[in-house]
Every structure is written in structure tokens, then in C-alpha cells.
Amino acid sequence: MLQILLISAPVYLIIAAGFSAVRFGLFQAADTRVLGRFVVQIGLPALLFHALTRRPLAEVFDARFLLVYGPASLAVGALGLWWQRLRGRSLQHAALTGLGMSSSNSGFLAYPIVVQVLGPTAAVGLALAMLVENLLMVPLALALAERGDAGTRSFTGFLRVLSGLPRSPIIQAMAAGLLVSALEIPLPEVLTRTIGLLATASSPLALFVIGGSLVGLKPAAMRADLALIAGGKLLLHPLAVLGGMALLPGMDPGLRVAAVLYASAPMLSIYPVLAMRFDLDRLCAAALLTATTLSFITITAWLWLLRAGLHWLPVGG
Structure with a gap:
């Protein structure tokens, strides 16, 4: 258990x-938004490109x-929507309930x-999880929400969301990384090292930004909705992924663990x-605060299950 806490505790200490x-007052909320823009526009794209090209x-x-x-993500999102x-x-x-239950802060x-x-x-x-989130779950949920507007067709909303995807630095980085990997294009060492340094900076800054964004959020009298969204995200989503593996065995052991852990994270920070x-x-801000706070307990529990219960992780790993 101490080894598991050594994995999860530093993350939440940075938050x-x-x-x-x-x-x-050491930072203003606007300051963290600038850091968040760096992570979204530069840090995460560098991380994804670096991973895909190696x-x-x-x-x-x-x-x-x-x-x-x-x-699995679609099933959990559909369950939230149906309920x-x-x-x-x-x-x-x-x-939006379905989106909160099925799209992780990967x-x-x-x-x-x-x-x-x-x-x-x-x-x-991470790249694979973000493909599902950015190309499937977010566009689909927003298209359905758009349909709730009088006179708006879901397909029109879906196309509007899709049209903005090519402008996303994260999507651009994944496309470029996949292209370089597919064509086996050699990259200069100095470029690889530079991108690697930018990628390294993204994780701690992202956690710091999450912590700053939670200041001032106050869950109101929304207990039933918050329990559904947070419970669905932290428990049902990883459980659905775990169940999917039973139906489709043979996944790479490392990616098998990654899939469960990415699904166990709270919802998107831009939720x-x-x-x-x-x-x-x-409602969504309150759900984000609730899920992020509870996730220290639930992610630690999932880590324990993967190690001690399912033996998917080595005891010393």
C-alpha cells in the first residue's frame, strides 16, 4: 500500500x-489559465508527438x-444519458452527464x-485514450447537446464540432506523430531532445493548473447528479473497460493497465x-471538483486492485 501511495500522493500534492x-494569492486564477494554455497548446502536443515518433x-x-x-466509454456515456x-x-x-461519466482527464x-x-x-x-476522447466522445456528446437547442439538428452540431478538430494542437500533434512513425522519418537529435524537454514540463504544470482551477468551486444542492457523474466516472468507466478486456483478451499487458488507469481518472478539466x-x-464544475477530490481514494484503490488483486502489476513495480 505504501508503494501505491508513493505513486498517487505526489500527484495530489502538486494539485x-x-x-x-x-x-x-501567490498566483491569480488568470495566471493558471496561462499555464494551462501552455500545457494544451505546447506541452501535451509535444508529449504526444514525442511518444508517437519513438x-x-x-x-x-x-x-x-x-x-x-x-x-466501454460509449456504453458508460449512454448509460448516463439514458438514466x-x-x-x-x-x-x-x-x-453532458454522459460526457462527464465517460471522458477522462487523461x-x-x-x-x-x-x-x-x-x-x-x-x-x-495516452495517445490512444485521447483519440477516443477527442474524436468520438466529445464530438458525439456536444452534438447531442446541440440537438437540445430548438431548431438545431444533431448532425449539424456534430459537423460543427468536427470542423474544429483539425485546428486543435493535440490533434495536429497526433497526426504528425503518426505520419512520422508510419513513414519512419528520422528526426534530428537536437529536435528530439527539445521536444522531449517540452513534454517533460507538461505533467507537473498540468497538475498545478488543475489545483488552481478548483479554487472557488462550490458544489450546490446537486447531490443526485454529482453522485451519478462522479460515481460513473470513477467507478463505472474503469469497470466497463475492465469488463471489455474479458470480452476481448490478448491486449498488451502495459496497455491493459493503462486503459484501466486512464478510465479511472476524473473527467476532462475543460468539462x-x-x-x-x-x-x-x-453543475459540471461541481462534478469536476467532487470527482477530482474523490479520485485520490478511487485511483489508489484501482492501483491496489491492479497490483494485489489482479496481479497485473509487479509487487515492486
């Missing part, structure tokens, strides 16, 4: 440092990972934990931002 820095395409593009992680519609919630509310929070467990394999798992258009940002 606590970011929270304290903003809470006590391995052959056959090792990077793991179809089994996608065939487990994608359908909220059953409760009489709007399609917008239901779609780059900002999960990666710093997974890399301690798996090393370089963590970045490959409240995505909800602003639909006036659901308060």
Missing part, C-alpha cells in the same frame, strides 16, 4: 500546491485498446500517475467550459 498558490506505428496503433476503450432522460432531464443535461491528471507505473508505454496509452453554452457549467 494541492496549485490550489494553495491561488487560494492564498515507436513503430504497429506498436503505437493498438486496435485492441481502441476496441475496448471506445465501446438522466429517465429522470426527466433535458437532452443537454443528459448528454493528459492532465492520469498521465502523471500512469507514467510512474508504466514508463514510456504510458504515453502510447465546465464545454457546458457553458448550455448553462450547465455550475
Whole structure:
């Protein structure tokens, strides 16, 4: 258990440092947004490009990972949407509930934990998880939410979301990395080292930004919704991924662990931002705070299960 805490505790201590820095005035909230822009625009793209170009395409593009992680995410998202519609919630509310339950904060929070467990394999798992999140889950959820607007067709909303994807630095970095890997283009050593340094900076800065962004968030009287979203994200999503592996065995052992750990992370840090258009940002911010706080316990429990229960991790690893 001590070894497991040594993996998860430093991550949450950096989050606590970011929270304290903003809470006590050392940084302003606007300062952390600048750091967040660096992570999203430069750090994470560098990390993904660096990971994808250091391995052959056959090792990077793991179809089994996608065939487990994608359908599992869709199933959990659909469950959240169905339950909220059953409760009489709007399609917008239901779609964003499903998104919160099924899309992880892979780059900002999960990666710093997974890399301690798996090393370089963590970045490959990150790229695969982000393919599912950015190309499937987020566009689909936003398209469904758009359909809740009077007179808006879901397909039109879906196309509008898709049209913005090529402008994303993360999508551009993944496409460039896959191209370099597929064509086996040699990169100059100085460029590889530079990109590697930028990639290294992304993890601690991302955690610091998460902590700063939590200052001032106050969960209101939304207990049923918060329990559904946070519980679905932290428990049902990784459980669905774990169940998918039973139906499709044979995945690379490292990526198998990565899939569960990425699914066990809280929802996307931009979750409240995505909800602003639909006036659901308060609910989503409260869900983000709740899930991030509880995830210290749940991720530690998943690490223990993978090591002591399923023996997927070596005792000393």
C-alpha cells in the first residue's frame, strides 16, 4: 500500500500546491489559465508527438485498446444519458452527464500517475485514450447537446464540432506523430531532445493548473447528479473497460493497465467550459471538483486492485 501511495500522493500534492498558490494569492486564477494554455497548446502536443515518433506505428496503433476503450466509454456515456432522460432531464443535461461519466482527464491528471507505473508505454496509452476522447466522445456528446437547442439538428452540431478538430494542437500533434512513425522519418537529435524537454514540463504544470482551477468551486444542492457523474466516472468507466478486456483478451499487458488507469481518472478539466453554452457549467464544475477530490481514494484503490488483486502489476513495480 505504501508503494501505491508513493505513486498517487505526489500527484495530489502538486494539485494541492496549485490550489494553495491561488487560494492564498501567490498566483491569480488568470495566471493558471496561462499555464494551462501552455500545457494544451505546447506541452501535451509535444508529449504526444514525442511518444508517437519513438515507436513503430504497429506498436503505437493498438486496435485492441481502441476496441475496448471506445465501446466501454460509449456504453458508460449512454448509460448516463439514458438514466438522466429517465429522470426527466433535458437532452443537454443528459448528454453532458454522459460526457462527464465517460471522458477522462487523461493528459492532465492520469498521465502523471500512469507514467510512474508504466514508463514510456504510458504515453502510447495516452495517445490512444485521447483519440477516443477527442474524436468520438466529445464530438458525439456536444452534438447531442446541440440537438437540445430548438431548431438545431444533431448532425449539424456534430459537423460543427468536427470542423474544429483539425485546428486543435493535440490533434495536429497526433497526426504528425503518426505520419512520422508510419513513414519512419528520422528526426534530428537536437529536435528530439527539445521536444522531449517540452513534454517533460507538461505533467507537473498540468497538475498545478488543475489545483488552481478548483479554487472557488462550490458544489450546490446537486447531490443526485454529482453522485451519478462522479460515481460513473470513477467507478463505472474503469469497470466497463475492465469488463471489455474479458470480452476481448490478448491486449498488451502495459496497455491493459493503462486503459484501466486512464478510465479511472476524473473527467476532462475543460468539462465546465464545454457546458457553458448550455448553462450547465455550475453543475459540471461541481462534478469536476467532487470527482477530482474523490479520485485520490478511487485511483489508489484501482492501483491496489491492479497490483494485489489482479496481479497485473509487479509487487515492486
